[in-house]
Amino acid sequence: MDVDIDWNYLLERLERLLDMGEEHLSRQLAEWEPDPEAFRQHYAFRWQRDEPSGFFTEVTSPDIPDLADLLGIDDALKRMRRNTLQFVRSLPANNVLLWGERGGGKSSAVKGMLGEFGKQGLRMVEVRKEDFFQLPEITAWLRQLPYRFILFCDDLSFGENEVAYRELETLLEGGLEARPDNVLVYATSNSRHPVPERPAEKTGGAEIRPEEEAAEKLPLADCFGVTLGFHPMDQATYLAITRHLARKRGLAPGREQLEREALHWARDRGARSGRVARQLIDDLAGQLALRGAASKDPA
Known part of the structure; x- marks a missing residue:
């Protein structure tokens, strides 16, 4: 059966659909475009993925630690400040x-930089590793803004089948497009080597020389110009942090009692760290507040 096709009509319809799609995409891009005023008013942001793009959302109540509270890591803080x-x-x-x-x-040291340099134009954008494939888009937006941006990538750790680190590697090392001058990456990881080595996959299971194995294991860490190690905390430093935080919170247990509580708390947690000390002081402050409230309750 012969069917007459009105090609002119079809072409007109197609052009209208393309125009509508372009208009819709333009509206979406306008919604995603960062607001310069937001970056003037706020220091901290998160990248929020919203396919096919994403947008910057301000952190209205950022956690900006006082660097004076971070005891025992003076050398790392000095290097980061400089x-x-x-x-x-x-x-x-x-x-x-x-x-x-x-x-x-580690994370507190990074976030603490905002307290020191926010008024000098420093801004921080937290980017999750699941969104690293959008790093080219993120940096393209930031390139246009008159601020200095740290991309904060917290707790880097990649499984054997994850490849998101490759976009980060490209940003750090530089691809065909130069990294914006106003963007740096500050990342934290529990491991010196956040990307697991995979020599068997690369070589098809063939035996490799030790230097080849090391080369496979190190690339991402080597892309960072500065690497700072945070090592196990000794008891004296842990107790000094506990005393400092207790004084700052206005707690006044005797030194012997506080140190006894601190050591018992650390044994239960199986670790000594600034985080463990802060959790102890939170617990003690809560206990004292409860006792104070109880003493005021009518009999």
Whole structure:
């Protein structure tokens, strides 16, 4: 059966559909475009994926630790401060990887940079590793803004089948497009090598030389210009942190009692760290508040 096709009509319809699609995409891109005023008012942001793109959402109540509370990591803080100062002054600076013990202050050290340099134009954007494939888009937006941005990538750890780190590696090392001058990456990891080695896959199971195995294991960590290790905390430092936090919270148990509580708490947790000390002080403050409230209750 012969069917007459009105090709002109079909072409007109197709053009209208394409115009509608372009208009819809333009509206979406306008919604995703970062608001410069938000970056003037806020220091901390998160990247929120919203397929096929995403947007920056401000953190209205950011956790910005007081660096004076981070005891026992003076050398790491000094190095980070200097690197960040160079960055906010538009001088050459490096991407930073902080690795080591859980609760040792890695994330707090990164976030604390906002307290020191936010007024000098530093901004921080938290990016989850699941969204690393959007790093080219994120940096393209940030390139246009008159601030200095740290991309905060917390708790880096990749399984054998994850490949998201490759976009991060490209950003750190540089691809065909240069990394924006106003963007650095500060990342934390519990391991010096967040990407597992996979020599068998690369070589098809063939035996490899030790230097080849090391080369497979190290690339991502080597992409960071500064790597700072956070090592197990000794007892003296742990107790010093406990006493410092107790004084700051206005708690006044005797030193012997406080240290006894601190050591018992650390044994129960199986670790000594700034995080463990803070959790102890929270518990003690709560106990004292309850006792104070109980003493005021009518009999």
